[in-house]
Amino acid sequence: MVDAGGQGLYRLFEGALRHVVGQAVVRAEARAPAARASALVAHADDGFGYETMFLVQAAVNAPLDPDAVRRHLESIGESVLVAGDPRALKIHVHSEHPDEVIGYGLTLGALSRISVENLDNQARDMRETRAAAFTRDGDVPVGASSNGTLPLAVVAVAAGDGLAAIFRDFGVASVVRGGQSANPSTGELLDAVKALDAREILLLPNNPNIVLAARQVASMADRPVAVVPTRNAAEGFAALLALDPAGDAATNAAAMTTAGRAVQSLVVTEAVRDATIGGRKVKRGETIVLDPDDGLIASDGDRERAILAAVVRLAPGFELLTVYYGDGADLAETESLARRIGAAVPGTEVEVVHGGQPHQRYLIAAE
Numbered sequence: 001m002v003d004a005g006g007q008g009l010y011r012l013f014e015g016a017l018r019h020v021v022g023q024a025v026v027r028a029e030a031r032a033p034a035a036r037a038s039a040l041v042a043h044a045d046d047g048f049g050y051e052t053m054f055l056v057q058a059a060v061n062a063p064l065d066p067d068a069v070r071r072h073l074e075s076i077g078e079s080v081l082v083a084g085d086p087r088a089l090k091i092h093v094h095s096e097h098p099d100e101v102i103g104y105g106l107t108l109g110a111l112s113r114i115s116v117e118n119l120d121n122q123a124r125d126m127r128e129t130r131a132a133a134f135t136r137d138g139d140v141p142v143g144a145s146s147n148g149t150l151p152l153a154v155v156a157v158a159a160g161d162g163l164a165a166i167f168r169d170f171g172v173a174s175v176v177r178g179g180q181s182a183n184p185s186t187g188e189l190l191d192a193v194k195a196l197d198a199r200e201i202l203l204l205p206n207n208p209n210i211v212l213a214a215r216q217v218a219s220m221a222d223r224p225v226a227v228v229p230t231r232n233a234a235e236g237f238a239a240l241l242a243l244d245p246a247g248d249a250a251t252n253a254a255a256m257t258t259a260g261r262a263v264q265s266l267v268v269t270e271a272v273r274d275a276t277i278g279g280r281k282v283k284r285g286e287t288i289v290l291d292p293d294d295g296l297i298a299s300d301g302d303r304e305r306a307i308l309a310a311v312v313r314l315a316p317g318f319e320l321l322t323v324y325y326g327d328g329a330d331l332a333e334t335e336s337l338a339r340r341i342g343a344a345v346p347g348t349e350v351e352v353v354h355g356g357q358p359h360q361r362y363l364i365a366a367e
Contacts, residue, residue: 049096052077054114055170055241056105057088064089064108076100081349083320083367085259088241090320092349094119113169152249153198156236157184157206160326160356163233163363170240173198178210182358186213186220193221200249201225202256206236208293226253228260231292232267233324233355234365235260264314265292268307268362271299287361303361304337308344311364318366321348324355325362334362 058064063086070082077095084090089108095101098116105111153173158164159182164175174192178184189210193201203225205214211229218225226249230236242259243252267290271282277296282288287303289310290296297313300306311321321341325334331352338350348366355363 049094049119050098051079051092051094051117051119052098052101052115053090053092054102054105055088055090055112056108057110057112058086059109062109063087069108072104073101076104079349081320081351084241087244090241092351112171150196150198152200152202152245152247152252153196154202154204154240154243155189155192155196156204157189157210158233158236159207159358159360162326162354162356163324166233166237166353167240170237172204172240178207183207183210183213186216189213189217190220193217193223193225199223202243202249202252203227204230204236204239206230206233224249226250228253228256230257230260232265232363233357234263234265234322234363235292238263238365238367262367264318264366266290266297266307266310266314266362266364267292267294267360268303268310268364269360304340307337307362307364308340311341311366312344314366319348320351320367321345322351322353322365322367323362324353324357324365326355326357326360329361337362 056064064084065086066082066084066089069089069091070080073080073082073091073093076097077093079092079094081092082089091101091105093101102111102114102116150173154171155174155176156167156172157176157178158167159178164177167175173196176184176188176192178188189203193203200223201221203214203217205211205227208229208231211227211231214227214229218227228236228239230239239256239260242255244255247255269288269290271284271286271288273284275282277288277290277294277299280296280299282296282299283301286299286301287306288296289298289306298306298309300309323334323338323341325331331354334352338352342348342350357363
């Protein structure tokens, strides 16, 4: 049996070599495209070659054209997703030739968070294992210079192994563990700032209850610290896509705040007692869906019904909906939910990601 990961890596290096030496990529006979499903996860069992994902940062003075990138990728693959802006894009595509996809990405700018998965051979239990396995070491912080001093570094608060790992993949220099009911103190945040060899710091609290402490850190630190008032991890990820490593902390904070607030997000949890939220009564044990400021969007004794009621209330126009599953949820359940969401909002890709966040069954982001 050929190892799926090894075969994918072989194809990646083969394509990179052909790109460098100027050779055309040798393509196998084209296969008829599979019917396009509305949910990304539905393709995971369709047996359509390789799933390739990466982030691309635009080169200097060469802004990205999301529509042109999408058109090109649709000509060489299926289940294409392009999300972002002229500064940075998140790419997802299913193709028999990941080398060709990555080779094209290299022509656009700098790539990071590259992932290539063989969908034909990848078993469900293996996907579950990979979803919970994360690389903790070896990430290069944003803006690292050759002597080790950072002109600009990012500190982010995260609850859950999965969310923390994603922030590290973005190049965040320090991830402080915390979140709902476990907020880090001002001292812990200040210690994280002091521990970094950086001239300026960007601080992402990723929780409305931590913003005040973050601003206190900015007033106490021995160097410039700018707070990006992100209210959850989804806003944090969107904010990081807008980060300009060549800019200063204050300038970046403004642009990143705008990018973070452009994402619509929902938190799905369970009522631990009878309560009244925003004038509406909820019963203990009901599923409640909250907005980033803890306003009640939907509640129901049936979990999926509550989630779908909240999702259809989102402002239209989004192309990607990401479900980060956390405490109490697993991959199989979340994939089932993703298919229901995909049916409720046709034309939207639905991505499932392990977040591991406690106290929140799901964090849902639409962009």
